[in-house]
């Protein structure tokens with residue numbers, strides 16, 4: 074593993090001050106948010122001696138810059154030549170921002186996920202704590218009166234980024250935080266500055282408004298009577314909590330079985346015992362609905378999600394830290410909330426891939442939850458209708474305790490699932506086959522009965538492929554190895570990887586044949602075909618193209634809840650957490666779309682998705698019905714999901730993974746090599762694979778690849794990857810740390826090729 078002791082060679086990165094020696098009251102080791110796997114030693118001037126304690130943030134000189142870091146240790150002496158150590162510039166906090174427990178946790182985190190301690194700490198601290206300066210203000214962009222089509226037309230060809238930005242701002246039609254739009258459109262601030270110079274937009278600094286989720290108030294009643302199964306689950310959890318000992322429980326409960334009520338009861342008890350709680354939910358399930366469940370039960374609940382401004386996040390973070398809010402509900406990063414005396418950690422939908430952060434530091438919040446609970450003697454509840462195979466295996470092997478809710482509350486039945494073989498459906502004259510006869514009939518029936526339907530398709534846009542019949546080519550992104558998706562409303566072909574877009578080519582870019590064909594369907598096409606099929610139905614589409622702001626999302630859900638809409642068409646965004654009793658029909662338009670991904674978890678994902686989406690139907694008194702449209706009706710994931718046979722699916726899938734040596738039977742480290750120069754990326758990958766071979770051989774592991782990554786080019790960079798497989802248990806700890814140590818050095822030494830280390834990877838693209 075990386076040596077955590079200060080590295081003398083590194084302590085001297087900056088030139089020594091030739092000035093006379095200043096008095097020194099000790100030394101501080103500071104973790105900086107940089108990809109350098111060491112901490113840096115600074116001297117503590119006497120004036121700062123009182124406040125320079127572990128866990129406080131400090132400003133330090135670094136080269137010619139000033140950076141913010143966290144003191145991880147203080148020392149009286151130092152082996153380095155004191156004249157060559159620079160002093161801390163400032164201490165920014167009166168009290169430590171990060172307590173000893175979180176310091177320890179992030180240190181483990183950095184080791185395990187092969188990042189620097191400072192990078193791990195950056196995952197813990199809210200954004201505004203990583204900067205100095207005014208925390209309460211955010212920059213907000215608004216379009217000036219009268220700016221519209223003319224201006225758009227002026228920039229469309231020559232300044233595509235300005236065009237994209239201006240169009241998005243016009244669509245939103247309200248001021249938005251600058252950082253939010255630039256991040257979403259994957260652009261820098263330059264295009265916005267250009268629009269400002271043209272006099273089309275204004276950028277203002279404003280005091281950040283309170284979190285919009287605060288306002289929503291749907292009250293939930295506390296059911297008097299728990300079901301027998303809920304009672305048993307709550308009993309087991311409360312018992313462990315009262316003992317004050319660590320335990321991880323896998324709460325496996327079918328959709329609608331009342332898992333949330335179980336969480337609420339354990340948290341009630343924790344609060345009575347004077348302890349706090351963290352509840353993690355997937356970002357998109359963090360709806361006003363979910364929040365109101367917790368707010369109406371516990372009052373002051375701190376919410377943390379990525380849509381908040383830094384100032385809002387900081388506010389919530391401080392309220393958790395001071396104990397004003399003892400319950401924190403949030404997405405991935407909420408696992409680090411500084412809740413004092415944490416007693417319960419809940420991870421709802423624990424199988425969700427979004428708990429894995431896909432940028433540095435690449436941690437898995439569910440796994441951190443277990444580690445944090447163990448360190449604190451807290452109870453960790455992992456809840457899901459379809460647990461990940463990893464957790465399922467951990468429960469089977471009794472590392473986790475298993476609690477089961479096999480029935481829906483109040484005896485409501487599970488929905489009936491029908492598989493429709495799309496290969497047998499007649500092709501549609503107008504376009505791709507989106508609706509089977511069966512689905513059409515049921516949609517009409519549901520509408521007539523005044524009930525609601527949900528249509529799910531895991532793909533946005535109108536047509537994912539623009540295809541030339543003459544030469545067989547399809548239109549691709551210039552910078553990424555993917556096809557462009559046609560979006561009809563904006564009339565542009567968009568890259569879903571880098572967000573760049575072009576006007577739809579009138580002719581094939583490869584052979585100049587006229588008339589490209591629009592193949593396949595996305596949510597936009599489903600919505601428009603539905604309009605033709607059921608003209609009288611009130612339809613809304615929910616995907617990241619229509620739901621530009623959180624408010625749009627909340628408004629649409631509320632109006633669906635009030636029965637002002639008949640059909641909701643959507644992507645991932647509608648797969649989770651929604652609980653609308655009037656929904657009796659769910660159509661899964663293309664169940665196999667996830668099956669063809671180059672990912673060993675493709676079948677597992679498909680099962681999870683089917684179960685999840687199906688769970689949206691039949692939550693009221695009426696029987697729910699699910700139509701699963703597929704071209705692979707015999708696939709085990711689809712067959713088992715239709716029979717609700719999760720155990721059978723897991724057993725089969727686990728055996729398969731065992732044969733292939735994939736998780737949960739093995740642990741993986743994925744390494745991605747990115748470079749503008751394909752040969753250089755290839756060469757780095759080969760060298761790295763070669764270096765890992767010995768470690769793999771010695772510990773009974775293996776190196777797979779290197780090979781081109783499934784997305785072989787991204788934003789103009791060629792990508793290769795390799796997988797290191799290590800045994801799941803036994804020698805793992807040592808093998809893992811040897812491999813990570815090698816990879817960290819390799820990555821640090823590789824200056825041209827970018828080397829990304831992903832421990833326990835979730836995305837294989």
Ligand code: ADP
Pocket residue numbers: 296297298299300303326327328329330331332333334482483652688
């Ligand atoms: P899950 O998360 O397991 O899918 P939910 O927690 O959404 O299930 O619960 C489904 C519905 O059942 C919710 O509307 C909830 O209010 C209700 N519910 C939960 N427990 C009970 C109970 N003991 N009695 C009556 N209704 C309950």
Ligand code: ZN
Pocket residue numbers: 550551552553568569570571572573788
């Ligand atoms: Zn692209």
